[in-house]
Amino acid sequence: MSNLIKGKKHEWETVIGLEIHAQVKSNSKLFSNSSTVFGSKPNSQVSLVDAAMPGMLPVINRYCIEQAVKSGIGLNAKINNHSVFDRKNYFYADLPQGYQISQYKYPIVGEGKVTIDFKDGTSKDIRIVRLHLEQDAGKSLHDQNPTKTYVDLNRSGVALMEIVSEPDIRSADEAGLYISKIRSILMYLDTCDGNMQEGSLRADVNISVRKPGDDYGTRCEIKNLNSIKFIKQAINYEVKRQIEVLEEGGVIEQNTLLFNTSSGKTSPMRSKEEAHDYRYFPDPDLLPLDINQEDIDKLKNAIPELPDDRKTRYISDYNLSNYDASVLTSDKYVSDYYDTIIESDKTLKDSSKIVVNWLTSELFSLLNDKNIQINNSPVTPQNLGKLVKLITEDIISGKIAKEVLVEMFNTKQDPEKIIEKKGLKQVTNTSEIETIVDEVLKENQIIVDQYLSGKDKLLGFFVGQSMKKSQGKANPKILNEIIKIKLSKKK
Amino acid sequence: MEFQSITKLKTLLNKNKISVKEIAETYIKQIKEKKELNIFIYFNEDKIHDQVKEIEKLSNDKVLKGIPIAIKDLFCTANMPTTAASKILENFQPTYESFVTQKLIEQGSMFVGKTNLDEFAMGSATNTSYFGNTINPLSKNDNPLAPGGSSGGSAAAVAADLCLGATGTDTGGSIRQPASFCGVVGIKPTYGLCSRWGIAAFASSLDQAGVFSKNVTDASILLEEIAGHDQRDSTSSNVKIPSFSKNLNTSLEDKVVGIPQEYTVDGISDEINGVWEDAIKSLEKKGAKIKHISLPHTKYALPTYYIIAPAEASSNLARYDGVKYGFRAKDAKSLDDMYELTRSEGFGKEVKRRILIGTYVLSAGYYDAYYLKAQRVRKLIANDFVEAFKECDLILTPTAPSAAFPLNEQQDDPIKMYLNDVFTVPASLAGIPGISIPYGKDQQGLPLGVQLLSKHYNEQEIFNAAFSLEKDYE
Numbered sequence: 008m009s010n011l012i013k014g015k016k017h018e019w020e021t022v023i024g025l026e027i028h029a030q031v032k033s034n035s036k037l038f039s040n041s042s043t044v045f046g047s048k049p050n051s052q053v054s055l056v057d058a059a060m061p062g063m064l065p066v067i068n069r070y071c072i073e074q075a076v077k078s079g080i081g082l083n084a085k086i087n088n089h090s091v092f093d094r095k096n097y098f099y100a101d102l103p104q105g106y107q108i109s110q111y112k113y114p115i116v117g118e119g120k121v122t123i124d125f126k127d128g129t130s131k132d133i134r135i136v137r138l139h140l141e142q143d144a145g146k147s148l149h150d151q152n153p154t155k156t157y158v159d160l161n162r163s164g165v166a167l168m169e170i171v172s173e174p175d176i177r178s179a180d181e182a183g184l185y186i187s188k189i190r191s192i193l194m195y196l197d198t199c200d201g202n203m204q205e206g207s208l209r210a211d212v213n214i215s216v217r218k219p220g221d222d223y224g225t226r227c228e229i230k231n232l233n234s235i236k237f238i239k240q241a242i243n244y245e246v247k248r249q250i251e252v253l254e255e256g257g258v259i260e261q262n263t264l265l266f267n268t269s270s271g272k273t274s275p276m277r278s279k280e281e282a283h284d285y286r287y288f289p290d291p292d293l294l295p296l297d298i299n300q301e302d303i304d305k306l307k308n309a310i311p312e313l314p315d316d317r318k319t320r321y322i323s324d325y326n327l328s329n330y331d332a333s334v335l336t337s338d339k340y341v342s343d344y345y346d347t348i349i350e351s352d353k354t355l356k357d358s359s360k361i362v363v364n365w366l367t368s369e370l371f372s373l374l375n376d377k378n379i380q381i382n383n384s385p386v387t388p389q390n391l392g393k394l395v396k397l398i399t400e401d402i403i404s405g406k407i408a409k410e411v412l413v414e415m416f417n418t419k420q421d422p423e424k425i426i427e428k429k430g431l432k433q434v435t436n437t438s439e440i441e442t443i444v445d446e447v448l449k450e451n452q453i454i455v456d457q458y459l460s461g462k463d464k465l466l467g468f469f470v471g472q473s474m475k476k477s478q479g480k481a482n483p484k485i486l487n488e489i490i491k492i493k494l495s496k497k498k
Numbered sequence: 499m500e501f502q503s504i505t506k507l508k509t510l511l512n513k514n515k516i517s518v519k520e521i522a523e524t525y526i527k528q529i530k531e532k533k534e535l536n537i538f539i540y541f542n543e544d545k546i547h548d549q550v551k552e553i554e555k556l557s558n559d560k561v562l563k564g565i566p567i568a569i570k571d572l573f574c575t576a577n578m579p580t581t582a583a584s585k586i587l588e589n590f591q592p593t594y595e596s597f598v599t600q601k602l603i604e605q606g607s608m609f610v611g612k613t614n615l616d617e618f619a620m621g622s623a624t625n626t627s628y629f630g631n632t633i634n635p636l637s638k639n640d641n642p643l644a645p646g647g648s649s650g651g652s653a654a655a656v657a658a659d660l661c662l663g664a665t666g667t668d669t670g671g672s673i674r675q676p677a678s679f680c681g682v683v684g685i686k687p688t689y690g691l692c693s694r695w696g697i698a699a700f701a702s703s704l705d706q707a708g709v710f711s712k713n714v715t716d717a718s719i720l721l722e723e724i725a726g727h728d729q730r731d732s733t734s735s736n737v738k739i740p741s742f743s744k745n746l747n748t749s750l751e752d753k754v755v756g757i758p759q760e761y762t763v764d765g766i767s768d769e770i771n772g773v774w775e776d777a778i779k780s781l782e783k784k785g786a787k788i789k790h791i792s793l794p795h796t797k798y799a800l801p802t803y804y805i806i807a808p809a810e811a812s813s814n815l816a817r818y819d820g821v822k823y824g825f826r827a828k829d830a831k832s833l834d835d836m837y838e839l840t841r842s843e844g845f846g847k848e849v850k851r852r853i854l855i856g857t858y859v860l861s862a863g864y865y866d867a868y869y870l871k872a873q874r875v876r877k878l879i880a881n882d883f884v885e886a887f888k889e890c891d892l893i894l895t896p897t898a899p900s901a902a903f904p905l906n907e908q909q910d911d912p913i914k915m916y917l918n919d920v921f922t923v924p925a926s927l928a929g930i931p932g933i934s935i936p937y938g939k940d941q942q943g944l945p946l947g948v949q950l951l952s953k954h955y956n957e958q959e960i961f962n963a964a965f966s967l968e969k970d971y972e
Contacts, residue, residue, distance in 0.1 A: 055594060059817040061587065061698040062574045062596060064731050094813050096860070098837055105816020156833075158821065286860035288869060291702035291810050293732050 010178040011219065014250045019216045021246050022223055023176035027189055029168045029199040030143070030207040031074045037142050037166035038065030038108060045205050049148075049159035057164040059103035064292050067092075071166040072296065074198040075115050075140050076306050078168055081192045081313055082135050084119025086303050092140075092293045096286045101145035101158050109169075111287040114139035115296065121192065122315060123184040124333045133185050134173040143167050168199070174213065174223065179242040183235045186210055187337055191314045194339045209233045214242060215259070216249045224249070225259040229266050229273055241266040245273050317342055325349070325359035334367060340382040341366070347388035348395070355392050358399050365395055369409065373416045385419045386412070394422040401482055402426070403433050435482045437489065440473070443481065444489050447472045448497075459498060466490065504565050504662045504716040511564050518564040518608070522550045525566045525610050529660045535633045537654045539571045540578050541611035549577075549608050556606045561723060563606030568655040568664040571612035572619055573599050573707075574696040578609065582698045583617045583627035586818045586825045586844030596696025597731070598665060598707045598724045605723050610661050613651030617846045618815065619672055619700040622918040624650025625905065626848040634680060634902050636944060643902040643944070646676030646918075649710070653680035656710045663720045664710040669700050670803050671898075671922025673708045674934035678897035678947025681936045683717045683964070684710045688954045689929030690735035691721075693728030699814040701807035702733070704926050714935060714965045718742035721957065740958055748966040750786040753959070756890035757788060760796035761921060763899070770896045770946055773938035777894055777948045780970040781963065789890050793882040798875050799924040804916060805859050805872035806927075811849075812856025818844065851912065880928040887953040892963050895921050897934040897947035921949060931957050935964045937971055 011018040036043060039056035056063045079086045093111040116138035124130045145163035149156050170189060176182050190208055193199035200207050210233075215226035229245060232238045244266075249259050264273040289295075312320070314336040321332035336342045348362050349355050355362060370386060379385075394412060397403045403411065403426060414425045426432055434440055447469055448455055458465040469490045474481055501507040501521075510516045526543050556563050574580045574592035581587045595603065602609075616626040623644035624632040632650045634643040635658035645654040649666030653676035656664050666673040668686035677684025685708045692707040699705060709720040722743060727736040757778060762771070782788055820826035820840030827839030845853070859868035886893060899920055925932040931954070934947040948967070952960045 058822055060574075060592065060594070060823070061580065061582065061590070061817070062592075062694070062696040064695055066730060066732055096813050096816060098816065098819060098834075100821050100833055103817060103822055105819060106813055284862045286813070286857065286862075286865075288809060288813070288860055288865070291733075292699075 010181070012216075012246060012250065014254050016254050017218055019246075019250050020219045021177055021242070022174045022215045022217060022226075023178075023182050023242065024174035024213040024226075025172045025176065025182060025185060026211040026213070027170040027172075027186060028209050028211075029078075029170060029189070029193055031071045031140075031166035031168055032198055032200050033068065033071050033074060033166055035068055035070075036164040037068055037071050037140065039164050040068075041164065043165050045207075047161055049157070049161060051161065053160040053163065057103065057160055059105070065108060065290070067293065067296065068166065071140065072115070072298070073306060074166075075138065075168055076298065076303060077196050077310065078170075078193055078198045079116030079119065079138050080307050080310050081196045081198075082116070082119035082121055082138065082170070082189075084135055084138060085117035086298070087113065087115055087117055088298050088300060088303075089113060090115040090139075090296045092290045092296065093287045094290045095141075097283050099144065099147075100156060101147045101160070101163065103145065103160060103163055107142050107144065108290055108293070109141035110139035113295075115298075121185070121188050123181060123188050124329070125184070126330065128329050131181070133175045133181075136171040136173055138168050138170045141167050141169055174215075179239040179246075182212065182242055183239050186235055186238060188314070191337050191339060195311060195313050197311075203233050203235070206233055210238060212238060212242060214245050214249070216246055216253065224253075225261050227259065227262050227264050227273075229264045230276060232266060237266060237268055240271055241273060244271055248273065314339075314342075325356065327359060327363060331360070331363050331367075335363065338381070340380065344381050344384070344388050348392040351389045351392040352396055354399070355395060358395055361399065362392070362395050365391060365412075369412055370416075373413070385417075386415045390415055390421055397422060397426065401433060401435060401484075403431055404479065404483060407431050407433070407479055431480060433482050434477055434480045435485060437485060440477070440481050440486055440489050441493075443473050443476050444469070444486070444493055447476060448493060455494070455497065458494060466494070469494070501662060503712050504562070504719055507565060507662060508563070512558050518550050518553050521564050521566060522546050522608060525660060528658075529610060532635065532658050532660060535635055535654060535658060536630050537613055537632050537651050537658065537660060538568070538611040539581055539583060539614050539627075539629050539651070542578070545578060546608065546610060553606050553608055560606035561719065562602060565607045565663065566610045566661040567602055567607040568610050568613045568652055568661040569599055570615055570649050570652045570664065570666050572615060572667055572698050573665055574698065575599050575609070575612065578612055580612065580698070581629070582619075583615045583629055584818075584845065584849070585628045586840070587698075588628070588825055590824050592696075594696060597693035597728045598697070600696075601724045601726070602665070607663075610655075613649070613655050613664060615651055616648035616672075617849050618698065618811070619648040619667055619669055619705075620811070620848050620852050621647045622671070622675060622915050623647045623903075623905070624654075624676070626846055628846060631905055633905065636681060636902065642905045644679065644905050644907075646679035646898070646902065648672040648676075649684075650676045650679075652710050653677050653682055653684060656680070656682045656712060662712065663716060665707060665724070666710055667697060667700070667705055667707050668922075668926065669704045669706075669807060670926045671919040673710065674922045674932055674947070674949055675898045675918055677710055677934040678936070678945065679902040681945030681947075682710050682712060683714055683933065683935050684708065685717050685721060685933040685957070685960070686926070686931065687721060687725060687957050688735065688931045690733050691725045691737075691739075691931070691955070691957070693726070693731040693734045695728050695730045695734075699810075701810040702814060703810060704803075704807060706926075714933075714961060714968045715743060715746060717933070718746055718961045735955070737955055742958055742961050745958055745962075746965050747962055748784060748969055750781060750784040750963060750966055753786045753892065753963070754789050754890040755781050755786045755963070756791035756886055756893040758791050758793045758796065758886070758893060758895060760793050761895040763920065766896070766899050767940070769901075769938075769940045770899070773946045774894070774896050774948060777937050777967055780967055781894065784966050784970070786892075786963070791886050791890060791893070793879075793886055793924065795875065795878045795882050796924055799879055799927055800916060800920055802872045802875045802879065803919065803923040803927060804855070805868050806876060808852040808856035809859050809869050809872075810856070812853045812860065815845075815849070815853055820844070848912070876927050879924055883924075883928045883930055883951075883953070891952065891956075891959055893951040895949045895951070897921060897949040901940045901942070901944040901946055925949075925951050930954055931960055933960050933964050935968060937967060
C-alpha cells in the first residue's frame with residue numbers, strides 16, 4: 008500500500024513517531040498513597056507529598072512498577088532489571104515540586120514492537136523505543152475566574168507510562184491503528200483503562216515529511232491529543248502544511264505545536280528561545296529501581312491472552328475471517344463479550360459467524376444510538392447467545408429476532424420470555440401453515456390464475472400474504488415449499 | 499540552676515526531686531535571660547506549658563520524659579511554625595510532625611523552641627538566616643563569635659544551657675563544626691540512620707539528622723531514640739538500632755585508629771594540631787593502636803561537595819515558588835513574574851548563590867563536566883574510606899580548621915567560608931558516621947573539637963572511643 012502524498016511538485020512521504028502517555032491503572036499514585044479516581048472534587052485527592060510540602064519524600068508504589076512491567080511484556084519489549092528515576096526540572100503552577108519525577112537515561116522498559124493490521128489483510132510492525140514511568144502534573148484551570156488561575160492537584164503525581172515509538176509510522180491511518188493497538192493491549196493487560204475522553208490515554212505526535220529515499224526532514228511535535236479522530240485530523244493538516252511550506256521553497260522550523268480541535272489547525276506552542284533545559288539528574292530521594300528476573304518471570308507467566316493471540320484463536324477455532332477477528336479483538340470488552348456468548352452454549356461455536364453479525368451489526372447499532380459502551384450493554388451476552396440459538400434452531404425468523412433484540416435492549420429481558428409473552432414463536436407445524444396457504448389461495452383466485460398462466464414471479468406475492476397472515480411467524484422455508492406444492496397441484 | 503546532663507535530670511525526675519513543670523520554668527527563665535544571643539527563631543512559653551500538661555501524664559519509663567530539647571528549625575513540627583530560617587517560609591505552619599521530632603515527642607521530651615540556622619542549612623556560621631545571626635554563647639562581650647553552622651542555634655542552645663539536647667542536620671559538617679565551635683558533643687550518624695521525612699531538604703543524598711548534647715552518653719541516648727527505619731523515606735536504612743547508651747564502654751583494646759595524612763593541611767594552627775596530638779595520645783593510652791593512613795582523594799572532597807550539594811539544592815528548593823504555601827511576592831504581572839519576584843525576595847544571598855551554582859552544574863553542556871564528574875569523584879572518596887577501614891576501626895581528625903571566629907569575619911568570602919567544611923565534608927560524601935567532641939581549648943579559651951569517624955552503622959565504636967576521650971579529658 009503506497010502512502011505517498013502528491014504535492015504540487017513532488018510526491019512526499021510522511022514520517023511519524025508517537026509518544027503515548029497512558030495513565031497506569033492503579034488505585035493510588037506513583038509516589039504517594041492518594042486516590043486516583045477521575046472527576047473528584049478539586050484538590051480532594053492530594054497528599055502532603057503530592058502538594059510538595061517541605062520535607063515530604065516520594066515512595067515508589069510497587070503496584071505501578073508491576074503494571075509497567077506487564078505493559079512492557081505486552082509490547083514484546085525488553086524489561087530492564089535496573090532503571091533509574093530522574094528529576095525533570097521546570098517551573099509551572101501545576102507542578103508542585105518544581106520538577107517531574109520521570110525516567111531519562113535508564114527506563115524500566117526498552118525496545119519492543121507491536122503489529123498493526125490493515126483491512127486488506129496485510130500487517131506491519133511498529134518498533135517501540137522504550138516505555139518509562141513518570142508522574143503526571145496537576146491541572147491549571149484558566150476559565151474559572153476572569154483574572155485568576157486555579158490549580159487542581161488531584162492529577163498531580165498520578166502514574167503515567169510514556170510509550171515512545173520509532174518513526175516507523177507513515178500515515179494518519181497507521182497512526183490511528185497504532186494507537187488503537189497500544190490501547191487495546193494495555194486494556195487487555197488491565198494496566199490502563201484506555202479512556203481517551205478522560206485523558207487516560209493521550210499522545211504527542213512527531214511529524215516530518217521527506218521525498219522518498221531522502222533523510223528524515225525537520226519534525227514538529229503536536230502535543231497532547233486525546234482522540235484518534237483528532238490525531239488523524241492533526242496529522243493530515245500538519246502534513247499538508249509542511250508540504251506546502253517546502254514546495255514553496257520554505258524550511259520547516261522545529262517546533263512544538265498545539266492542535267485546535269475546532270479550527271482543525273495546528274499552531275506553535277512556544278518558540279525556540281523558550282526551549283527548556285530540563286536539567287535531568289537522578290532523584291536523590293529514590294534508590295535505583297532493581298527488579299529481580301524472578302519477579303519479571305512471575306508477571307510474564309500471569310500475562311492474560313493478548314489481542315494478537317486471541318485473533319489467531321478466533322481464526323483457527325471459530326473459522327472467523329482475519330477482518331472479523333481483528334474487529335472483535337481490537338476492543339477487549341467486545342472480545343470478552345463475544346467469548347462469553349460462545350462459551351454460554353456448546354452449539355454456538357458452530358454459529359460463530361452468525362454471532363459476530365448479531366453482535367457487530369445489530370447490537371452495536373443499538374448501543375451506538377444510545378451511546379452505551381458494550382460493558383454496560385442492557386443485553387447480556389448470555390441472552391444474545393440465546394437469541395442466536397433461537398434463530399439457528401428455526402424457532403424465530405431473523406426478522407422477528409430483530410424485534411426481539413430491540414425488546415431485549417429496552418427491557419433487559421430474556422428473549423425466550425419475550426417470545427413466549429408475545430407469541431412470536433415461529434410456526435413450523437405444516438398443517439397450520441397449509442391452512443393459512445389454503446386461505447390465501449382461496450382469497451386470491453384471480454392471482455392464482457395469473458400465476459398458473461405463467462407469471463411465475465407472483466410466487467412472492469403468495470409468500471408475502473401468507474407470512475402476513477401468520478403474523479410473520481411462519482417458518483419461511485416451510486412456507487415456501489408448501490406454496491410451491493399447492494400451486495403445482497393446481498396446474 | 500543547671501542540670502548538667504539528661505541522665506542526671508532524669509534521675510532527679512524519677513526520684514520526684516523535680517517536676518516537669520519546674521524543669522519547664524527553669525529553662526524558660528534561662529532562655530529569656532539569653533535572648534540577645536538570638537538562638538531561637540521560635541520560642542513561646544505557652545507552647546511549653548501546653549506540653550508540660552501532656553508530658554506529666556506520661557509514665558516515667560519514657561526515656562526522655564521532661565527532657566528539654568531544642569529543635570533545629572529545619573524539622574517540620576505540627577505544634578510550632580517551621581521556617582528553615584528563610585523569608586520564603588516565614589509564616590509556614592506544618593500540619594505534620596517530622597519522623598525525628600515525632601520520636602522525641604513519643605519519648606516524652608519537651609520542645610523548648612525552634613533554633614536558628616543558616617537559611618535552608620546553607621552556611622557555616624548561622625549568619626545567612628533571615629532572622630539574623632546567632633551569637634556563640636562562649637563569646638566575650640566585646641567580640642561576638644559565630645556559633646558555626648548551619649546548626650549553630652542548636653549547638654549554642656546546648657552550650658548556653660537552654661536545653662539538654664538539640665536536633666541538628668548535617669549535610670557537609672553542619673552538626674560537627676558548630677559542636678566544635680560551641681564546645682558540645684555533636685554526632686552525624688550514618689546516612690539513612692534517621693529518616694529525612696519532614697526535614698526541609700537541602701541536599702537529599704547528604705542530609706542527615708543528628709543530635710547535640712552536653713556529653714557522649716546523652717548523645718548516645720538521644721541518637722538511639724531518633725534512629726530507625728521509616729517506610730516514608732526510601733533512603734532510610736532498615737537496620738537494627740543497638741542500644742548505644744547501654745553498650746557504652748571505654749575499652750579500646752585491639753582497636754586500630756587511623757590518622758589520615760591528608761588532614762594535616764597548611765594554615766592550620768599549632769593549637770589544633772596540638773589538640774589532635776593529645777587525642778591520639780589519649781586513645782593510645784587506652785589501648786588503641788595508632789596507624790598512619792592515607793585518604794588520597796581528600797583534596798577533591800570540597801569541590802565535589804560544592805557541586806553535588808548545590809545541584810540537589812537547586813532542585814529541592816524549586817518547590818518554594820509562591821504558588822502553594824509560604825511567601826508570595828506582591829504585584830506580579832504574570833506567572834513567570836511571580837516566580838521571579840517571589841524567589842528573588844524570598845531567598846537570601848547564599849541560597850540564591852547555591853541555586854545558581856546548582857542550576858549551572860546541571861545544565862546541558864555542563865552536566866558531564868561538573869555533576870557527573872563530581873559523582874564519580876564522590877565514589878572515589880567513599881572508596882578511600884572503604885579501603886581505610888580495612889586496616890583501621892576508627893579515624894581521628896580535627897573537626898574544623900579553626901576555633902569559633904568573630905561574627906563579622908568571613909561574611910563576604912564564600913570560598914573562605916566553604917573551607918570550614920574541609921574536615922567534615924569527606925565523611926558526608928561517603929555517608930559514614932562522625933562525631934565531634936570538645937577536646938581542648940585555644941589560647942583565648944575557646945573550645946576545639948576532634949572528630950571520630952567509622953564505617954557505616956558503626957556508631958557504637960564511635961561512641962565508645964568518644965566516651966573514652968571524654969573520660970580522659972575530664
